[in-house]
Amino acid sequence: MRQPAQRRAAEVALSIDVEDWFHSENVKRGVSRDSWDRCEPRVERNTMRMLEILDATNTRATFFVLGWVAERNVNLVREIAAAGHEVASHGFAHQLVYSLSPEAFRQDVSRAKALLEDIAGQEVRGYRAPCFSITPWAIPILQETGHAYDSSMVPTAAHDRYGSLGTIDDGSDIAELGEGFHEVCVSCLRFSRRGIPWGGGGYFRFVPYAAWMRGINVILAGGHPYVFYIHPWEIDPGQPRVDGMSVFNTYRQRVNLHRCEERFEALCARFHWMTIGEMIERRRGGAVAIDPAILPHAEAGASLS
DSSP: OOOOSSOBOOSEEEEEEEOOGGGSGGGTTTSOGGGGGGSOOOHHHHHHHHHHHHHHTTOOOEEEEOHHHHHHOHHHHHHHHHTTOEEEEOOSSOOOGGGSOHHHHHHHHHHHHHHHHHHHSSOOOEEOOGGGOOOTTHHHHHHHTTOOEEOOOOOBSOOSSOOOOGGGTTSOSEEEEETTEEEEOOOEEEETTEEEEOSBTHHHHHSOHHHHHHHHHHHHHTTOOEEEEEOGGGGOTTSOOOTTOOHHHHHHHHTTHHHHHHHHHHHHHHBOOBOHHHHHHHHHHTOOOOOGGGSOOTTTTTTOO
16 A cells, blocks of 8 residues: 555544444345344454554544444443544434434433443544434433534535534534534535535445545635544445345445445545544643645545455
8 A cells, every 4th residue: 555655634533333234224125133142243353453554553533433333342442442543422322313313312422422331431422323324302411411512514515314504504514503513524624605516424335535635634624623534344345135125225335335444444544634623622721723734635545446
């Protein structure tokens, strides 16, 4: 792999949504919820590989851990915390927020937060909704249950699963929604208030790496922070194939899985990444100015496809 000669300083946060391949909404038609315990577990090996990459590149990240995974992989959560990463919540049962009642949502996030704090031995401040399915009524509940931030809003024009928070449709990347509670948006290439998702996932696997880097440059040069996300199953081309999936969802789930680990490793090495919690604190302290001269060149890593 071609490595850059020097890592760049910028306002960038790296996040990992810790769920297994069968938790993906893409496979929902072929894998029922009551069959999860019978599926081949692969999240531990994939997350441990990501921890190795982060350690080799001296990178810190926020891990949004699904409670269902944490309950069955206690040592994995402890490994994440021991390595100095931020442990945050992905909820417990990986249900779309807007499909739940407010009380069911409260129970889900409270259960996940208590479990993760007990295992990790650290306060869980952050939350990310499954499939970014955030909705306005969820924010007061997150505040009431002791969370300090949410990172579920993707300010894009349209998506069949994403939720929305109309209160921050003014183009804000990090917004204080209540006293001490922040929303940290996942990055988009903005066109006015909304734009093209450019924060990770299938988009990161589909777009050529050099083009992806150019997009990050545009975001940072515009004075915006950059927030990236990825799932452990996205570096796992050996994950089982599932019958019953639509052609579109099969493509979403599997596009360029065989290239993603190399791309992820190259991206980790490009910047001095911070956790989302650290990004909020930097914003609160006013340390947000980015000099365009320190941005990485688009051609760096261009040999990756």
